[in-house]
Amino acid sequence: MNIAVCVKQIPDPATPYQLDGENHWVIRPNDQVLDDTDRSGVEIALQLAEATEGTVTLFSMSPSGSLQGIRQALAMGADKAVLIDDETLKGADALTTARVLAAAMTREGFDLVVAGTESTDGYSGVMPQMMSEILDVPCLSFARKVEAGDGSVTIERQTASGYNVVTAPVPALITVTAGIEPRYPTFKGIMQAKSKPVTTFTAADLGVDIESGQTIQSVNPVAARAGGSIVEDDGSAFEAIVELLEQVKVI
Amino acid sequence: MSSGISTWVFAEELEGKPSDGTLELISKARTFGDVSVFYVGAGSDEAWNALGGHGATAVHHLDPGDTLPSGPAAHALAALVTDADVVLFGAGNTDRDVAGRVAAKLGRPVVSNALDVTVDGGIAVHSEILGGTLGITTAITAEKPALVVTRPKAFTAEPTGGSTPPIEVVGLPDAGRANAASVIERHVEASDGPSLEEASVIVSGGRGLGAADKFEMIHELARLLGGAAGSTRAVVDAGWVPYSYQVGQTGKTVKPSVYIACGISGAMQHIVGMKGSATIIAINKDPDAPIFALADLGIVGDVHNVVPQLIEALKARS
Ligand SMILES: Cc1cc2nc3c(=O)[nH]c(=O)nc-3n(C[C@H](O)[C@H](O)[C@H](O)COP(=O)(O)OP(=O)(O)OC[C@H]3O[C@@H](n4cnc5c(N)ncnc54)[C@H](O)[C@@H]3O)c2cc1C
């Protein structure tokens, strides 16, 4: 099974994000990291490829920069990467991203597409579903467990009250939750990642027109909630909780 | 009331009824004008009454049976909303699937994580980005319909006492390969006590509890306070509790009177789901844990000491 995995490179979440003053877009440094959410997607793809003697191709739209994030995913074991890097895609919305990634996947071919449920920096949570429509495949979303067999894929789909088992023939797209524990890259994996093929396209190469139907009008800091009192526990801090619960009339 | 803005609300049935989220969206939408609801599920008179009773003026009903709803629902909805001004979706999994597919089908953007929508002088969406630290207003400049995915509890459900609206049955459309996924098993993970959305007290546990069996004290404390137990995603991912416990960006949004966070660091994705709580109490052994920045009362201590002591103290009172 040939598996296409969406991986997003994002600014390190441990550092505060900056927005550019004009368009209010997140400023993307040269060194971007692999979005943690996508580690689970890469993991699932590797497991399915191992089980079916398939291949794993990464697809990412972002300024390539130092390729740090992509190399992190290659180091986990993916075979190769396709990157769409294009100055004109700066600030692209989810639909443009979906069009670009879907065009690249169509060009490369796939049996199964794997994506995260939500990116850490953008969290629109709709990009993969848009891709599924453009690619004309079923979208099996919010998978916490995935199995692939004979031309089909079966998942446990998280629901508000539990989970459903959902199945579809391939080609199909799945989105995976973070519940799937990703592997750590091995030293060998890290070394090999340096020489794995990375192909780069522009939007024009893929024949995608860029249009945006939305503009950010204003950005304002949200007032932070004021903290209250801090009590160091000396064995009696529970009494402070009891007191507060009485005060707010919960007990 | 009618400003000539026509709004559609996407609704997926939850446990035989419209969800609270659906009723919240209808209540908001009716302030714009007429509200059509696209309802996915088995449907019932009780459901139609609830929709009408909150202001729905028409209901379109699709029963997908065992077909995974998102493909067919998106195709049917896309054909119905071409003249609509706004289509509102909740934050549920199927909501997002359908919103994404409709957007791609119609070539319209989706604005996600909406906390408010205004329709005067163009459609604009208010949301928060970067973990709720920045509020932004986004103008939708694309042709209608404007597609908006909202955060839970962004709006308040208020009954109007309206009557049952006309119900139009929508047949399963031929959506080609988008229809190819089917649901073969349904599992409900039962929980006791009040639901997270309704509880006035929530006791939540995080990875700081150390082990799955330690979650029992979270349940016990919640029971003693007549509340519900919640959790972070870290412990859901670890398999300690089902996903229905998860509070945060990709879980539930809660606004109880009291929220007690036990062994929770306070990652921004958790905070967006609980920062609306009236009183926040946090117990964490790390004095620098971000959760303390928003706690009304922060206890720097070990959950394995503080929580059992609190439980004993509450038991002694009752
Ligand atoms: C796209 C995306 C969506 C997400 N959605 C959600 C979501 O919906 N909800 C959510 O919760 N998270 C979500 N997360 C994950 C989030 O970023 C955090 O990883 C998660 O909230 C951390 O959970 P935690 O606080 O239980 O664990 P940790 O961050 O590991 O914190 C454990 C805390 O326990 C404390 N501790 C340890 N031992 C003790 C002890 N004995 N006594 C007292 N304190 C102790 C530690 O000091 C620490 O602060 C999301 C992440 C992403 C990227």
Ligand SMILES: Nc1ncnc2c1ncn2[C@@H]1O[C@H](COP(=O)(O)O)[C@@H](O)[C@H]1O
């Ligand atoms: N620029 C991108 N490149 C590759 N994958 C992406 C990109 N943006 C989003 N994705 C994928 O789509 C998922 C949902 O993203 P989002 O819609 O931004 O919340 C992510 O978890 C990724 O798997």
